[in-house]
Amino acid sequence: MRLDGRRESRHVDDRRRMGGGKKAGIGIGGLVIAALLTWMMGGNPLSVLENADLGSVLTEQGQASAYEPTAEEEALAKFSSQILAVTEDVWPKEFRKMGRTYEPPRLVLFTGSVQSGCGGATASSGPFYCSADQSVYIDLSFFTQMKKQLGADGDFAYAYVIAHEVGHHVQYLLGILDQAHQQMSRVSEKESNRISVRLELQADFLAGIWAYHDHQMFGSLEDGDIEEGINVASRIGDDYLQKKAQGYTVPDAFNHGTSAQRVRWLKKGLSSGRVGDGDTFSQDYEDL
Numbered sequence: 001m002r003l004d005g006r007r008e009s010r011h012v013d014d015r016r017r018m019g020g021g022k023k024a025g026i027g028i029g030g031l032v033i034a035a036l037l038t039w040m041m042g043g044n045p046l047s048v049l050e051n052a053d054l055g056s057v058l059t060e061q062g063q064a065s066a067y068e069p070t071a072e073e074e075a076l077a078k079f080s081s082q083i084l085a086v087t088e089d090v091w092p093k094e095f096r097k098m099g100r101t102y103e104p105p106r107l108v109l110f111t112g113s114v115q116s117g118c119g120g121a122t123a124s125s126g127p128f129y130c131s132a133d134q135s136v137y138i139d140l141s142f143f144t145q146m147k148k149q150l151g152a153d154g155d156f157a158y159a160y161v162i163a164h165e166v167g168h169h170v171q172y173l174l175g176i177l178d179q180a181h182q183q184m185s186r187v188s189e190k191e192s193n194r195i196s197v198r199l200e201l202q203a204d205f206l207a208g209i210w211a212y213h214d215h216q217m218f219g220s221l222e223d224g225d226i227e228e229g230i231n232v233a234s235r236i237g238d239d240y241l242q243k244k245a246q247g248y249t250v251p252d253a254f255n256h257g258t259s260a261q262r263v264r265w266l267k268k269g270l271s272s273g274r275v276g277d278g279d280t281f282s283q284d285y286e287d288l
Helices: 022-026 031-041 045-052 054-063 071-097 141-150 155-173 176-184 188-220 224-233 238-246 259-272
Strands: 012-013 104-109 113-116 119-122 128-129 135-140
Touching: 012 071, 071 155, 071 188, 113 135, 128 155, 135 141, 135 155, 141 155, 155 176, 155 188, 155 224, 176 188, 188 224, 188 259, 224 259
Parallel strands: 012 104, 104 135
Antiparallel strands: 113 119, 128 135
């Protein structure tokens, strides 16, 4: 992506030096892989805490030395701030077209563990959006794990992750997120998962919408960027991740969409540029 000269956002809350340092975030054994699976497969990423020994994590934090980010992490922090800023260049204009006002989310950078408006979380939660405080949370080590575990790499691949979470913020501002969560609380687990798939595919679409308009305004997409996005979308489908983790799929447990669906809706946003084309709730589920 071409980001030279693009500003950084003023809505970044860098808490990396407030956490417990690297030891807490990385020393949770197999939960590193769970970070990917929780964000990309699970409904609420914070549920990973139910299976984590948070007490031992906090003990490790107390013993860890002061956190000092590497040069690579600092570059990722700047990049993430710029990506949030470029979403701030696009979404206010799109909201004005709808007669609405856009208020940007905060981006909270943390390492190891963090307290959000939705509860406590560790690095193993993966990136997530919390509507209670209208913030996107991310431990930047996630990008390294995404590259190592899934072979998903590149600046646009990383931007897509952030733009997807900002997409959930857009859903919140439009009232879609709360309405969907209310519906999910009244139906079976299977139907709740299907509503979750609709939310996630729409967030993929909205990430594509952002990229479309940012490129129209600033020429930000370079050769290979769209391919990076398609690559990561194809590797975070429920079917791909379930096969990778357990060798078979359980379609009724899908809650983010298949690889083909995620690619389809990202590409639709990238080609359409119209928010109204992203209604994932009125279509038959089998046609998504």
